[in-house]
Amino acid sequence: PNADPPVCKILDYGKFKFQEQKKKNEARKRQKVVEIKEIKLRPNIDTHDYETKAKSMHRFFEEGDKVKVTLRFRGRELAHPELGMKLLQKVKADFEPVAKVEYEPRMEGRQMIMILAPR
Numbered sequence: 541p542n543a544d545p546p547v548c549k550i551l552d553y554g555k556f557k558f559q560e561q562k563k564k565n566e567a568r569k570r571q572k573v574v575e576i577k578e579i580k581l582r583p584n585i586d587t588h589d590y591e592t593k594a595k596s597m598h599r600f601f602e603e604g605d606k607v608k609v610t611l612r613f614r615g616r617e618l619a620h621p622e623l624g625m626k627l628l629q630k631v632k633a634d635f636e637p638v639a640k641v642e643y644e645p646r647m648e649g650r651q652m653i654m655i656l657a658p659r
Contacts, residue, residue, distance in 0.1 A: 576655070578608045581631075583623045594634060601638050601658040611645075611652040624652045632656075 577600045579593050600607050609631055611624045628645040635656055643655035 572604055574604060574606060576606045576608050578610055581609060581611045581627065583611065583613060583617050583620070583627060585627070594631075597631075597635065597656075598638065601635070601656075604658055606642065606655060606657045607639070609654045609656065611654075613650050613652070618650060621647060621652065628652060628654050 579597055581590075581593065585593075597607050597609075609628060611628060613621070613624065617623075625645060631654070632641055632645075637659075639656040639658055641654065642657040643653065645652055645654040
């Protein structure tokens with residue numbers, strides 16, 4: 541268009557529309573849908589059980605998924621929510637290099653919830 545005299549290109553509009561549609565379909569094929577995976581914990585979890593859950597959380601982050609950590613309280617455990625908060629702070633500290641906290645830990649009924657997203 542900046543040439544002197546102005547120049548235009550004549551093209552087949554049907555072919556152009558077809559190529560645009562193909563590009564759109566290709567982009568849709570390549571996109572990654574971010575899922576939310578859930579990990580359920582209990583306040584008095586053993587170290588080995590915690591390590592197993594942490595390993596699966598690492599795998600989820602490598603796949604590019606978000607992780608929802610749910611801490612369930614049963615019976616008298618509900619009297620000590622600080623133990624649950626301490627455990628979720630430990631999860632937060634352990635995954636600091638790999639994930640960022642999207643939803644801070646908070647109580648919702650009988651469970652404490654936190655959501656982590658990959659960095």
